[in-house]
Amino acid sequence: MAFDFSISPALEEQRRRVAEFVATEVVPLEQRVFRDGMTDDLRRELQGRAKAAGVFAPQAPREHGGGGFRFDESAVLLEEAGYSLLGPLALNCAAPDEGNIHLIHLTGTPEQHAAYLRPLVSGEVRSCFSMTEPPPGAGSDPSALRTTARRVDGGWVLDGDKWLITGADGAAFSIVMARNTGDDAPEGATMFLVDADNPGFVVGDHIDTIDATGIGGHCRVTIRDCFVPDDRVLGEPGRGFQSAQVRLAPARLTHCMRWLGAARRAHDIALERAVGRELFGSRLADLGMAQALIAENEIDLDAARTVVRHAAWQIAEGSRSSEESSRAKVFVSEAVCRVVDRAVQLAGGMGTSEELVLGRIYRDIRSFRIYDGATEVHKMSIARRAAKRATERLAARGEAVGREGSGA
Template sequence: MGYQDSERAREVAERTREFVDDVVLPKERELLGQRDERDAADRQEEARDIIDDLREEARDREVYGPQIPEEYGGLGMAFDDLLPVFEEAGRSILAMRALQVAAPDEGNIHVLDAAGTEAQKEEYLRPLANAEVNSGFSMTEPMDGSGSDPKQIRTTAEKDGDEWVIDGHKWWTTQGSDADFLIVVARTDQEAHPYTGTSLFVVDADADGVEIVRDVPHMGEAGLAHSEIFYDGVRVPEENLLGTENAGFAIAQQRLGPARLTHCMRFVGMADRSLDVAKAYMDERNAFGDPLIEKQALRFDIADAETRLHAIRSMVRHAARQIAAGEQARTEVAMTKVFAAETVQEVIDDCVQICGGNGIGKDLPLADFYENVRCFRIIDGADEVHKRSIARSALDDAEIVPEEIEHVTRFGER
């Protein structure tokens, strides 16, 4: 399919696919084959070592950090050029980390580049871009705090001389227990609406008062922590304010919109890989006298999956063009995120079903993919939140034409 991608986008995407297929997938299969031989901690440690090696290979092949500015060691690609590259990276969980395009680091790199001071960029962005440190984005709170409705944020930051004092309770801070620093969302003006009274702060993970309570047990994303954290009187210098005071939500929105689209493309890559696995299985597996690949129902499943993935790719690129033109594209992003999350879940579910026992077993990556994509319908905003936004836009902008219901009224009067 042609998507009007630039020549550079197509060329880097092709290099990325070769890197994933030739280098990453053999390592992934090696790790999958060790599940029954080694405990989880050993496998995670080996995975980290493998990812470090893969990063060096990615740099040699000039595919590392496509979204990272060149001055910080990346390729410095335009946002809409990134989309096909992120899809290829999404074909393997290892590849996403090897290329430094996985959440939350990918989004935090964007925030630091867009809103950070030069000092903040040198202290935090440069080592993060080089994968020398890890980061977390600390926004979501337990009941009854900020979740899908960010206006309910309860964490506060109060000015005390030349410092800010942060108090709050967060959870689902991705990579929180492994983070070297955290970007924390906190209320800085208690009288203002949260959208205009909230700020972002860069907080060192080892600062006094930062307590990692636990890593929340969760489905999917094996080896990636989602942490519960207390901020108890955490003092940070005023220069750790990220961007302008009380502009935190505006900055976060600059992060979340593009991040939702890159998330969509990574998951499209995951679905595309799942289809590759399912097609290979269908070609090899015989049942009731014929190869599965000859069964009409399964062929229709594949046709439907390919069609809907094409629609996602087109929707993502449309929303990305709006963002590149300086628009917020909130409705376009919301539509894309909902459709992508639902579609990719259904596609991977079909692939699991096609592969039967092999699909639910973990010798293949399908079961891991399924767990991950189910989480996608909640992370980055639950489906219902985005549908609410879409409906509000559709109804607020609707032109009510009385003639459209006039005949119904007349019919009811008969």
């Protein structure tokens, strides 16, 4: 058995290109964006520069205009993109577009590829993914979905309310998840491609959140008598939850890749201050408590990178990797938050500022432990799978198994 985490010369060259692009073209714009916000004009400008540098959309399929890198190769490149909070947007590998590109590529028809995928890969348009709903609707539990889809002549009519829909303001279209209703519709849920100019799809106000670097906000969306023709069904009717799995595991991991880059940036900033600043008669980096923070960050970053690349390799090899991606999402989301928190502590007062970037990373990264499945939900899933394996081992040995949920 061989374990090979080596990086090919070609991939290393592309990693170097991404790192150089982020350092020279993206990082200098950070303070402007932190002050004024990101606009679509600036996004297009950055993405044009990324295309010129040959680093655009590394994870997207080559036949649709992307870089065509394998998923495990993308882990290396997206980490470099994430070194700036603006990097993933510049390379068109940011959420939610990155996940939607993957989903439409694998489940869409040729006509949907032409109408939605190609413009999305090129950066001509943005998109959003509309599943999360106000309580008691879908959130960490997708089965609570309340938005409905009813069959009519030539298509479907959708009704419901969504909120915290990332990037909705200014998106050209949304992938909407709805629960099928009516005797003539299959059971389950269906995903729909809904154009932003559909009169039944209305983007409302932005919900103020602690993360603020993205584009298009986190919005309320009202869906009323929203007619969607049959050719805008994404995947098969009634198999929306199954199709969503195509998106979820890779999207969890690409979040991990990008935020790993941001956490590495935070650590580098704090480490450079620690070796350059004298306190109490010595360098900060020579003080024992500071050294503990530095060492713990080094360990967390290395462990997180290993977990991400292993899970990404499994997906690249064809595995669904649901449990592995859950483990990675839990570990990495917790680890990178620890890394950034320690970096802020090491940097002292300026560590809380956006001028040093650490303050903005700290704000933005906290939500990672919630979106794409809260840590507690993933832990529940991991524990249930572990208990099922233990139950099967006991049963195979002929030993008694307690009733599920009894505490036995």
